[in-house]
Amino acid sequence: MSSSTAPTARRRRLGAELRKLRERAGITATEAARLLGGNQARISNIEAGRYGVSAERVRTLSCHYACADGTLVNALAAMTGDRRRGWWEEYREILPTELLDLAELEHHGTALRTSHTAGLPGLLQTTDHAREIFRQVVPALPPPEIEHRLSFRIKRQSVVFRERPAPYRAVVHEAALRMRFGGPAVAKQQLTHLLAMSERDGVTIRIIPFEAGGFPGTGQPVCYVHGAVPQLDTVQLDQAHGIALLDAEAELLTYRRLLDRLELLALDTTESRDLVRRIIQSL
Known part of the structure; x- marks a missing residue:
């Protein structure tokens, strides 16, 4: 021991x-x-x-x-069997521990579901888009930390690129698609990348259009990570003070229902791609 x-x-x-x-x-x-x-x-x-x-x-x-x-x-x-150090351990003492926890959680998840209203999921962001996001953090991050966080975010994306990725389902509001972080050129590159990611095996991206009207929840980003059994599921929330991880049975049920309702409001995958293309053409 x-x-x-x-x-x-x-x-x-x-x-x-x-x-x-x-x-x-x-x-x-x-x-x-x-x-x-x-x-x-x-x-x-x-x-x-x-x-x-x-x-x-x-x-x-x-x-x-x-x-x-x-x-x-x-x-x-x-859960006791893997004693190898995950890649995220390279960032211990460099980045907040909660970010390392998130990477570990995603790495071991059997499936991932997420919803975003005002921003795009970190696992689907381009380097230039992500860098601009980190530049907007309050209080401002020093340039070296921005680069550390950027490289960490890009490495997190390995969960959707590995040989046998866990199924990934994202619901994104149209508002997030129209945010021009870094200007039109960066936004166009980001949306083009989003389209490409939507074509990958195991990745499902659906858009909630403005026409859908109201939606449940507060609009905060939600990530639901499925464990090997339902009792080991975890909800990750992005909050102003940092990341929160929830695993109480009632909390898990609440967020499963929330994500289910958001998916009911979203366009199907083909309609979602069409909307992304129209927004790209408008840039």
Whole structure:
């Protein structure tokens, strides 16, 4: 069992799920430690993500907790298996930890759904468009950090370019398409890239036109990352103070319903491409 001064989002989530199983079983941390042959501090550190845990111990704890969901137990055990450092670790101590958590989450997701109203999804942005976005951040970012964030965002896009990418579904409002970050030339390049991405296998981009009228939600960007089993899904929200990750059952249900309703308002893929083309021609 290894320790870490910087527990990853994946390790923290594994610990949180083990805690949920323990609490549902009505077992205290002290009792769990006794069953495992350790002390309470060890269980607390595992559940906080400060200590790693082997697949064998995950299965042992799940058995003690009387978890009959074999699919969930297998998924939790699988979360212990990849001990390689992800590419995002290169940016630790350089960028906020929450950005590294997001990259790790996307990397392990089995499917991604997202909605954007005033901006375009980061996984679909061009380099010039993304750079202009970072230049608009308040308070202003120093030039070196802009470049770090830019290279990080471009590397995140590997999830839609790898050999077997997870299915990616994006709903984007027409307002986001008409934002001219960097001027007409950059905007035209960005929309052309969006069209090309919409043709990739596994990528679905649908547009909500102005004519659709009102839409549910506050308009904030939402990313829903599917886990190996529904219990391991996560919602990522972009907020003024940073990134928020949600995984409570009620929260997951709320955002699934929100994304479903937004997709009902959106044009189909062919109509969406036609709208993007018309906007390109107007630039």
